[in-house]
Amino acid sequence: MSKKHFGLLGYPLEHTLSKFIHGRLFEMANVNADYEIFPIDSLNSESYLKNLRTLDGFNITIPYKQAIIQFLDELDERVRICKSVNTVKNTGVSKGYTTDADGFLKSFEHGSIPLKGKVVILGAGGAARAIAYGCCVEGCEVIIVTRTNSYKKGESLVDDIKRNFDYSEISNCSISDLKGDIDIFINATPVGMYPHSDGMPVPEALLPSFGAVFDIVYNPIETKLIKAAKANGLKTITGLPMLVWQAAATQKIWNDSEFRLDDILQLIEDTEKKTRKEF
Ligand code: NAP
Numbered sequence: 177m178s179k180k181h182f183g184l185l186g187y188p189l190e191h192t193l194s195k196f197i198h199g200r201l202f203e204m205a206n207v208n209a210d211y212e213i214f215p216i217d218s219l220n221s222e223s224y225l226k227n228l229r230t231l232d233g234f235n236i237t238i239p240y241k242q243a244i245i246q247f248l249d250e251l252d253e254r255v256r257i258c259k260s261v262n263t264v265k266n267t268g269v270s271k272g273y274t275t276d277a278d279g280f281l282k283s284f285e286h287g288s289i290p291l292k293g294k295v296v297i298l299g300a301g302g303a304a305r306a307i308a309y310g311c312c313v314e315g316c317e318v319i320i321v322t323r324t325n326s327y328k329k330g331e332s333l334v335d336d337i338k339r340n341f342d343y344s345e346i347s348n349c350s351i352s353d354l355k356g357d358i359d360i361f362i363n364a365t366p367v368g369m370y371p372h373s374d375g376m377p378v379p380e381a382l383l384p385s386f387g388a389v390f391d392i393v394y395n396p397i398e399t400k401l402i403k404a405a406k407a408n409g410l411k412t413i414t415g416l417p418m419l420v421w422q423a424a425a426t427q428k429i430w431n432d433s434e435f436r437l438d439d440i441l442q443l444i445e446d447t448e449k450k451t452r453k454e455f
Contacts, residue, residue: 179208185237191371191395197443198423233263236261236264248271255272260276263426291310293387297362297364298362300322308346357385358387374400383404387411388413389402390413394451420447
C-alpha cells in the first residue's frame with residue numbers, strides 16, 4: 177500500500193498530542209501513513225492550498241474549526257447542523273466532518289457521569305458547537321455560556337442548533353448571569369490549557385452549584401478546574417479520553433479503520449502517561 181499523508185492544522189499547537197495518538201492508531205490498523213503538524217497562524221486560501229489540499233486528510237483544531245468551512249467542497253450533515261469541522265477527507269473533493277461529538281459522547285459512555293439533565297457549556301467556539309450538538313442528541317437541557325462581549329456568538333450557536341436540528345431545549349446567557357443548580361458544567365474553552373495551566377474558566381465560588389464537571393482541555397491531564405472540582409467533591413471527566421475517541425472516529429472516516437475497545441483504553445492510558453512525563 178502506498179504511503180498516505182495526514183496532518184493537523186491549528187494555532188498554537190505546542191500542547192498537541194495528536195501526532196502520537198494518530199501514529200499509534202495507524203499502527204493498530206496497519207495503515208501506512210504519516211501525520212504532520214501545521215501550526216498556521218492565519219488561515220487563508222493560500223495556506224490552505226499550499227499545505228493541506230495535497231494531503232489525504234487532516235484535522236483542524238483551535239481556532240479554525242469554523243473558518244475552514246469556506247474552503248471545503250462538501251460538508252457532512254452534522255457539520256451542516258453545528259457548523260464545526262475537525263476532520264477533512266480529500267479524495268479529489270475535500271469533505272468536512274466533525275468527530276468531536278463522537279469523542280465527547282464516548283468519553284461519557286466510558287466515564288462515571290450520565291449525560292443528562294441541565295448542562296452548561298462554557299464557550300461558543302468550534303468544540304462547543306460539536307459538544308452542544310452531542311448534548312442535544314442526548315436530549316439534555318443545554319445552556320451556552322459566554323463572556324459578555326461574545327454573547328452574540330452564543331446566540332448564533334443556539335440559533336443554528338434550533339434551526340438546523342429542530343431542537344428547542346437550548347439557550348444562552350453571559351457568564352455573569354449564570355445561576356441555579358447545574359447537573360454538568362462543561363469547559364469548552366482553552367482556559368487552563370498548557371502552557372497557561374494556571375487558568376481557571378469559572379470562579380471557584382460557582383462549583384458548589386454544579387453536580388459534575390467535564391473539562392475538554394486535555395493537557396494538563398488534570399486541569400486547575402478538575403482539581404478544584406474534585407476538592408469540592410464533584411464527579412469529573414477529563415479531556416484526554418475524548419481526544420483519543422475522536423481520533424479513532426476520524427480514522428474510521430479516513431481509512432475505514434475499526435478499533436477494539438481494549439486497544440483504545442490502552443491508548444488513553446499510554447497517552448496520559450506520556451503527557452504526565454513530557455509536559
Ligand atoms: P475556538 O473555536 O477558538 O473557541 C474557543 C472558545 O473559548 C470561544 O468561544 C472563546 O470565546 C472561548 N474563550 C476563550 N477564552 C475564554 C475565557 N477566558 N472565558 C470564557 N470563554 C473563553 O477553540 P476550540 O476549537 O473550540 O477549542 C477550545 C479548546 O478545546 C482548546 O483548548 C482545544 O485544544 C480543546 N479541545 C479539546 C478536544 C478534546 O478532544 N478533548 C476537542 C476539541 C477541542 P471568545 O469569543 O469570548 O474569545
